[in-house]
Amino acid sequence: MSWKRDILKPDQRNKVVAAMQPVLCDMIDLSMQLKQAHWCVKGMGFLPLHEQLDDIIDSTRSASDEIAERIVMLGAAPQGHCQTVAKETRLEKYADKFVDVEKTFTLVADRLDKTIVGLRSAIDAVGDPDPITEDLLIGICAGLEKHLWMVQAHEGEAR
């Protein structure tokens, strides 16, 4: 069975998929890095952060699924293999030791921020040929920005 029609013309599809693929890799990497953070956080205030990280992981996993499925809808095969993610992610590797609560907030906020920067640049790139993909990415970005706020609200003093 073939598709009734392609959602986008081939050059538009290539542009949108090229913008989404790096975001998919960042998002898969983010969900794995957050698990690492969830396991290795230690110290006073461990439990709420341990649980908060699982909330963020749920969001990032469902976001990566939505991004991959949008790529499929456009007619391309998403590349979510661990080898591809390791090569293409724009996030720095997470610490490989136990990390105290304060430092965990900082490392997690850095990675959320980096992922958001990539998402916002993809939003700029896809809007013209495909406002539907743009809308999907905006929704995902809004969710991540809310998580970033909640992580940053723990850091430092009120100003």
Ligand SMILES: [Fe+2]
């Ligand atoms: Fe767990």
